[in-house]
Amino acid sequence: MGQILARLFNRFGRYKNHQKILMLGLDGAGKTTLLRKVTDPSTPRLTQPTVGFNLESVRHRNLTLIMWDVGGQEKIRALWHHYFIKSNALIFVVDSSDSSRIPEARKELQKLLHEPELKDAKLLVYANKQDVQNCLSSSDLTDMLDLSLVDDRQWHVQACSANTGKGVYEGLDWLADALKPS
Numbered sequence: 001m002g003q004i005l006a007r008l009f010n011r012f013g014r015y016k017n018h019q020k021i022l023m024l025g026l027d028g029a030g031k032t033t034l035l036r037k038v039t040d041p042s043t044p045r046l047t048q049p050t051v052g053f054n055l056e057s058v059r060h061r062n063l064t065l066i067m068w069d070v071g072g073q074e075k076i077r078a079l080w081h082h083y084f085i086k087s088n089a090l091i092f093v094v095d096s097s098d099s100s101r102i103p104e105a106r107k108e109l110q111k112l113l114h115e116p117e118l119k120d121a122k123l124l125v126y127a128n129k130q131d132v133q134n135c136l137s138s139s140d141l142t143d144m145l146d147l148s149l150v151d152d153r154q155w156h157v158q159a160c161s162a163n164t165g166k167g168v169y170e171g172l173d174w175l176a177d178a179l180k181p182s
């Protein structure tokens with residue numbers, strides 16, 4: 001599996017100014033819906049739970065973002081590590097309308113932040129599903145995910161709705177700035 005992914009990675013690696021972006025998060029958080037929103041906004045479609053991954057390239061500012069959207073169901077999270085290599089950024093998507101699953105999301109996110117292969121990856125957390133009434137705000141999520149303890153990388157929490165598109169490009173703007181060579 002690792003070899004197939006490495007071959008795919010090399011193929012996409014030919015793009016100028018490309019950045020590898022890994023999208024993870026619990027099942028149902030809205031990763032695939034977000035990806036569709038930025039790749040094919042005109043045709044909203046119902047998503048199926050992702051078994052495996054979706055791979056798309058997205059032009060944003062002067063960057064080509066090679067976005068790997070990996071399925072988040074519990075039984076396939078053990079495969080996430082195959083996708084870590086050379087990730088420039090981690091996008092972690094959270095369902096802000098489901099407070100009962102935030103402890104599970106925090107556990108998975110904190111595990112990822114301790115992975116040596118992801119130590120240089122910038123972190124963008126999308127507080128998704130903001131169109132749902134009484135959802136958690138981005139500052140609620142910052143607290144509940146223990147993000148204020150993260151001091152070894154640049155991170156940002158962006159409130160968004162993959163359904164309406166609100167906030168999605170603001171998140172990519174932050175990412176493009178964070179990925180600029182210093």
Ligand SMILES: Nc1nc2c(ncn2[C@@H]2O[C@H](COP(=O)(O)OP(=O)(O)OP(=O)(O)O)[C@@H](O)[C@H]2O)c(=O)[nH]1
Pocket residue numbers: 025026027028029030031032033034046047048049050051070071072073093128129130131132160161162163164
């Ligand atoms: N209300 C609302 N629903 C959303 C939003 N984003 C996604 N959804 C819904 O949430 C459900 C799961 O979305 P997916 O994009 O398939 O979730 P996923 O993170 O890719 O899930 P896995 O592939 O299983 O890891 C679908 O019914 C989506 O329509 C949003 O911003 N608002």
Ligand SMILES: [Mg+2]
Pocket residue numbers: 031032033047048049050069070071072
């Ligand atoms: Mg999916």
